[in-house]
Amino acid sequence: MSPAQHSAALRSFEEQWVARAPGTRAPGAREPGAREPDGLTGLRERALRRFLQLGLPTSHDESWRYTSLRSLASQSFTDAPRAAALGFEQALALEHSRALLGDRPLADAEAATLVLVNGYPLLPPASRPAAGLEIRTLSALARENPGLVARHLEPLPDAEELRWLLLNTALGVDGVHIRILGALATPLLILHVGSAERPDTVAYPRVIVEAAPGATATVLEHHIQHGAESPLSNSATLLALERDARIEHYRVFATGERAVHFDTLQVRLDRDAECRQFTVAVGGGLVRASLDARLNEPGASLDSRALLVGHADRHVDCVNVVRHAAARTVSRQTARAIASGTSRVVFNSKVVVDAGASQSDSQQSFRGLLLSPSAEIDSRPQLEIHTDEVKCAHGATTGRLDPNMLFYMLSRGLDRQTAQSLLVYAFLADVLTGMGQSAARSAIEGELIRQLPDSQKLQEFR
Amino acid sequence: MLLNISDLSARVAGKEILKGVNLEVNAGEVHAIMGPNGSGKSTLAQVLAGREDYEVTGGSVSFEGADLLAMPPEERARAGLFLGFQYPVEIPGVNNVYLLKAALNAKRKAAGEPEVDAYDFLSLVKQKMKLMQMSETFLTRGVNEGFSGGEKKRNEVLQMLILEPKLAILDETDSGLDIDALKVVAMGVNSLRDPKRAVVLVTHYQRLLDYITPDQVHVLSDGRILKSGDRSLALELERRGYDWVRESRVA
Numbered sequence: 001m002s003p004a005q006h007s008a009a010l011r012s013f014e015e016q017w018v019a020r021a022p023g024t025r026a027p028g029a030r031e032p033g034a035r036e037p038d039g040l041t042g043l044r045e046r047a048l049r050r051f052l053q054l055g056l057p058t059s060h061d062e063s064w065r066y067t068s069l070r071s072l073a074s075q076s077f078t079d080a081p082r083a084a085a086l087g088f089e090q091a092l093a094l095e096h097s098r099a100l101l102g103d104r105p106l107a108d109a110e111a112a113t114l115v116l117v118n119g120y121p122l123l124p125p126a127s128r129p130a131a132g133l134e135i136r137t138l139s140a141l142a143r144e145n146p147g148l149v150a151r152h153l154e155p156l157p158d159a160e161e162l163r164w165l166l167l168n169t170a171l172g173v174d175g176v177h178i179r180i181l182g183a184l185a186t187p188l189l190i191l192h193v194g195s196a197e198r199p200d201t202v203a204y205p206r207v208i209v210e211a212a213p214g215a216t217a218t219v220l221e222h223h224i225q226h227g228a229e230s231p232l233s234n235s236a237t238l239l240a241l242e243r244d245a246r247i248e249h250y251r252v253f254a255t256g257e258r259a260v261h262f263d264t265l266q267v268r269l270d271r272d273a274e275c276r277q278f279t280v281a282v283g284g285g286l287v288r289a290s291l292d293a294r295l296n297e298p299g300a301s302l303d304s305r306a307l308l309v310g311h312a313d314r315h316v317d318c319v320n321v322v323r324h325a326a327a328r329t330v331s332r333q334t335a336r337a338i339a340s341g342t343s344r345v346v347f348n349s350k351v352v353v354d355a356g357a358s359q360s361d362s363q364q365s366f367r368g369l370l371l372s373p374s375a376e377i378d379s380r381p382q383l384e385i386h387t388d389e390v391k392c393a394h395g396a397t398t399g400r401l402d403p404n405m406l407f408y409m410l411s412r413g414l415d416r417q418t419a420q421s422l423l424v425y426a427f428l429a430d431v432l433t434g435m436g437q438s439a440a441r442s443a444i445e446g447e448l449i450r451q452l453p454d455s456q457k458l459q460e461f462r
Numbered sequence: 463m464l465l466n467i468s469d470l471s472a473r474v475a476g477k478e479i480l481k482g483v484n485l486e487v488n489a490g491e492v493h494a495i496m497g498p499n500g501s502g503k504s505t506l507a508q509v510l511a512g513r514e515d516y517e518v519t520g521g522s523v524s525f526e527g528a529d530l531l532a533m534p535p536e537e538r539a540r541a542g543l544f545l546g547f548q549y550p551v552e553i554p555g556v557n558n559v560y561l562l563k564a565a566l567n568a569k570r571k572a573a574g575e576p577e578v579d580a581y582d583f584l585s586l587v588k589q590k591m592k593l594m595q596m597s598e599t600f601l602t603r604g605v606n607e608g609f610s611g612g613e614k615k616r617n618e619v620l621q622m623l624i625l626e627p628k629l630a631i632l633d634e635t636d637s638g639l640d641i642d643a644l645k646v647v648a649m650g651v652n653s654l655r656d657p658k659r660a661v662v663l664v665t666h667y668q669r670l671l672d673y674i675t676p677d678q679v680h681v682l683s684d685g686r687i688l689k690s691g692d693r694s695l696a697l698e699l700e701r702r703g704y705d706w707v708r709e710s711r712v713a
Contacts, residue, residue, distance in 0.1 A: 403515070408551040408605075411511050412561060412621065413539035413568035422564075426555025426604070 009056060012076035016171050016202075017048050019079075032079035032118075035173050036139065039146030040153070047156050048170035054163045063161035066346040066378050067288060067317040072232070072260065079173075080194075080201040080231035083117035088193055088226045090115065090123060097189045100222060102439030112186040117193045118231055119205035120174050132182040132215070138175040138206055149177070152208050152238055161319055162292055164262040168204045168236040175206030180245075184217035187437055192223040194230035194255055201231035208238045211245035211273070218437050220250045223261065223283075230259035238266045241273035243297070248276045248436050254283035254447060257312060261286065267293040269300035269329075278435060279306040281316045282447045291320040295329035295357075306335040307431045307444075310343030310375055311451045320349040324360040324390075331361075336428050337368040337398075339375035340452075350382040353390050361391040368398030369427050371420075421452050463524075464489045464660050465510075465629055470521035471685070472509050479505040481685035482521065487629070490657040494671055494696060495664045497682035498704040503664045504548055506682065507633040511545035512538050525629070539565070540572035542628030546618040546635045548664075553605040558617070561605050562587060562624055569625060590623045593653065595646050611638040619650040630654065631662045636670035648673030668696040681707045 020035045056073050057064035097113040111130040115122035121137050142149045153169050178188070192205055209219055221237060233255075241247055253261055261284050267275050281287045293302050308316045322331045337345040351362045368377035381394040401423050409419035428448065435441035465487040472480040479502045487493055497503050509516050510523065512535030523530040530538060553561070567577045578586075591598060594616045606614050615635050622630050632651065636644055651661060651674050663670060671679075671693065679695040680687045681704070689695065689707050699707070 402551075404551050405553050407511075407513055407535065408547065408553065409556075409561065410535040411539055411545050411547075412565035412625070413536050413572070414561075414564050415536055415568065416534075418564065419536075422556050422560075423553070426553060429555035 008076050009073045016079060032082050033173060038142040040142050040150060043150055043153060044170045047166045050156060051163055051166040051170060054160060061160050063319050063348055075200050077200055077202040077232060080118035080196045080203040082120050083122045086117060086195045088117050088195055093191050096191055100189055100220060100440050100443050101187055108186050113189045113191060114176055115191045116205050117195060118203035121176060130186050132184050134179040136177045138177055141177050161290060162264060164234050165236050165264040168206060168234050172204035172206045177208045179210045180215040180217045181212050182215055187218035187220055190221045192221060193226050194233050194259060195226040196229045196231040199229045203231045203233050205235040211241045211247050213242045214244045216246040218248045220440055222252045223255055225255040225259055230255050233261045236264045239275060240268045241270060241275055243271040243273060246274045250278045250440055252280045252444060253287045257285050259284045262288045264290045269295050271297035272299035274301050277304045280444055281308045282451060286315045288317045293322045295324050296326055298326045298328045301330040303332045305431045305434055307428055308337040308345045309451055310339030310345040312341045314343045317346040322351050324353045324357040326357055328359045329357060333364045334431060335366045336431050337377050338371055338424055339377050340371040342374045344376045347379040351392060352384045353387055355386040358387050358389045364394035366396040370400050424452050464526060466524045468522050470523060471519045472505060473517045473519050474505055479685055483687055487660045487662060489660055491677045492661045494676040494679045495682050496699060501682045502685045503682050504633055507545055507631050507664050510631055511535055540569050544622050544625055544627035544630045546622060546632040548633040550606045550614040550618050552607050554607045556605050558603055558605050559601040566624055590620055594620050594650055612643040615639060615647055619647050623650055629660050633664045636665055645673060668700045671696050683708055
C-alpha cells in the first residue's frame with residue numbers, strides 16, 4: 001500500500017486533532033469532537049505523533065498480515081454524532097440490558113447499566129449507581145484529576161499491534177471511569193451503541209475500570225448498532241485489577257454486517273488478582289479485537305476465552321498478547337473459531353514470559369472449524385520465554401466437521417442440518433460453558449444460533 | 463422379507479472388500495455373521511447403514527421392499543434400521559440424552575407421530591437404563607465422552623432399545639466386554655426380540671451366541687458368505703477355526 005493511499009484517512013484524523021485543540025471552540029460546545037481544556041493535551045499529542053509515525057497498518061505489519069485496511073485508508077472520517085442527535089433513548093437501552101442481565105427488576109438494571117452512544121455517555125452516570133460503584137465521565141475526570149486519567153493512559157503502547165489505541169488516546173473525547181469498591185451483586189453492563197447517518201464517521205469509546213483490592217464483579221461490554229449505519233468504532237477498555245480483585249469481563253461484538261470495529265482491551269493484574277475474560281464476535285463486518293494483558297505481580301491469573309464466529313463475509317481478527325511480568329503467574333487462552341460463507345477468522349496469540357517470571361504457567365489452545373469451502377481460518381500461537389522453570393503449552397488445529405461424528409448422528413436419524421449445527425454448537429461449548437453470567441450466555445447463544453447455518457432446531461437443545 | 467441383500471459388492475478406499483454378498487433376513491429372526499478379521503463384516507454393516515465413503519459397486523439391498531441403497535443414512539434410520547457401532551463415536555459437547563431424544567423424535571416425525579412428551583421420554587429412558595445397568599449420570603454426559611469400552615457398548619444397546627428398530631445390526635457389540643457386561647448386553651438384545659423385528663449380530667467369536675440364540679449363522683470370508691447354517695455352525699467354527707471353512711470351500 002502506498003503512502004498516498006493512506007493519506008485520506010490519516011489526513012482526516014489530523015483534522016480531527018486540530019478541531020480538538022483547546023480554544024478552537026467555546027467551552028461547553030456540544031459538537032462532536034469538541035473537547036474542553038484539560039491537562040492531558042501533551043500526552044494526547046505524543047500519542048497522535050506516534051500513531052502518525054506508524055501510519056495505518058498494512059499487510060507488511062506482522063500482526064496485520066491477514067487483515068487489509070486498503071479500502072478504509074482511502075476514506076476520510078469525521079466525528080460520529082453525539083447521543084442527543086440520534087434518537088437512541090435510555091428506554092431502548094434498558095430493553096437490551098434487561099435481556100442481557102436476566103430478569104432483574106428495572107431499577108436494578110437501570111442502576112447497573114451505562115450507555116455510551118458513539119463513546120459519549122447517554123445520560124450522566126446514574127445518580128444512584130449500584131452499591132459499590134463509583135462512576136465518572138472521563139471528560140469530567142480529565143478536567144478535575146488529569147493525573148489519575150494519565151496514570152491509566154500511560155505508558156503509551158509501543159507495540160505496532162496497539163496503534164489504534166494510540167489514536168483513541170489522541171482523539172477520544174469522552175467515556176467512563178468506573179471504580180469498583182467491593183463485591184458487586186449485579187453485573188455491570190456497558191452498552192456501547194454505534195449509530196450514525198453515514199458510515200464515514202468515527203467514534204472513540206473509552207472505558208476504564210478499576211477494581212479496588214478484593215473487589216469482585218462481572219462487567220459486560222456489549223457493542224450494538226442502532227440504525228442502518230455504524231461509525232468506524234475505535235474503542236478501548238482498560239481493566240486494572242488491584243490485589244485480590246476478581247473480575248469476569250465480557251466483550252461482545254454484535255453490530256451490523258457492515259460495521260468496522262477496532263477494539264483494544266488492556267488488562268493489568270496486580271498480586272493475586274484474577275481476570276476471566278470472554279471475547280465474543282457474533283456481529284460486525286470487520287472486527288479486530290486486541291487483548292493486551294500484563295500479569296504484573298506474583299499470583300495474578302488470566303483466563304481468556306474467545307468465541308469467534310465468521311458468518312457471511314465477516315472478517316474477524318483477534319490478537320492476544322499476554323505478558324507474564326512476575327513469578328507464579330498463570331494464563332489460559334482458549335479460542336474457538338468457526339467460519340462459514342466467505343468469512344475469514346484470524347487468531348494470533350503471543351505469550352511473553354519475562355526474566356524473573358519463574359514458575360509461570362501458560363496455556364494456549366486454539367481450534368478452528370471450517371464450515372464452507374470458501375471460508376478461511378488462520379492461527380498462530382507464539383511463545384517468547386526469557387526465563388527457565390516455566391510451564392508453557394500451546395496447540396492450534398483447524399479442520400472440518402468430523403465425518404465420523406456426523407455419520408454417527410445421521411445413523412441415529414437426525415437430519416443433516418441439525419446434526420451439523422449440533423456439532424458446531426458442541427465445538428463452541430468449551431467457551432460457552434465457562435460463562436458464569438447465565439443471562440449473557442443465553443443471549444450470546446441465541447445470537448450464535450441465529451447465525452449458524454440451518455440451526456433453528458438448536459433452540460430445543462439450549 | 464425384511465432385508466434382502468443380493469450380490470452386494472463394495473469398495474473402501476479403492477479396495478474391493480465385499481465381493482457379492484447374498485443374505486435374506488425375515489422378521490422375527492436373529493442372524494449371526496461370523497468371520498475372520500478383514501473378511502468384510504464391518505464393511506457390510508457400515509454399507510447397510512449408509513456410510514458415504516464406502517462405495518457400493520454392485521448388487522442391491524431391499525429393506526421392506528424399498529431400495530435401501532438409494533436412501534441417505536438418516537432415512538434408513540428413520541425407516542427402522544439401526545447400526546450398533548463397533549467403535550461408538552465420542553461427541554463431546556453433545557448431550558447423550560439430547561441425541562437420544564432428537565433421534566426418537568426424528569423417527570416419530572417420519573412416522574407422522576407427534577414429538578415425545580418430555581416426561582414420558584425421561585421415564586422411558588430411565589427404565590431402559592436400569593435394564594442396561596447404566597447410571598443415570600450418563601444421561602447428561604457428552605455422547606460416549608470418556609465412556610469405557612463396555613459403557614459405550616451399553617450405550618449403543620440403550621439407543622437401540624429406545625428407538626426400537628425393525629432391524630438392528632450390531633457390529634461386534636460383544637468385543638471388549640467382560641462376561642457380566644456381555645450378559646447385560648445380551649439381555650438388552652433379547653428384550654427386543656419380537657416377531658416383527660430382526661437382529662443381525664456381527665461377531666468374531668461365538669461367545670455372544672451362548673446368550674443370544676441365532677436362527678441362522680453365516681460365515682463371511684474374503685467378501686463373500688461362504689457357508690450358512692444353524693447354531694451348530696458357530697460351535698463347529700469355534701472348534702475347527704475359520705480355516706476349516708475356507709479349506710472345505712476350496713476342496
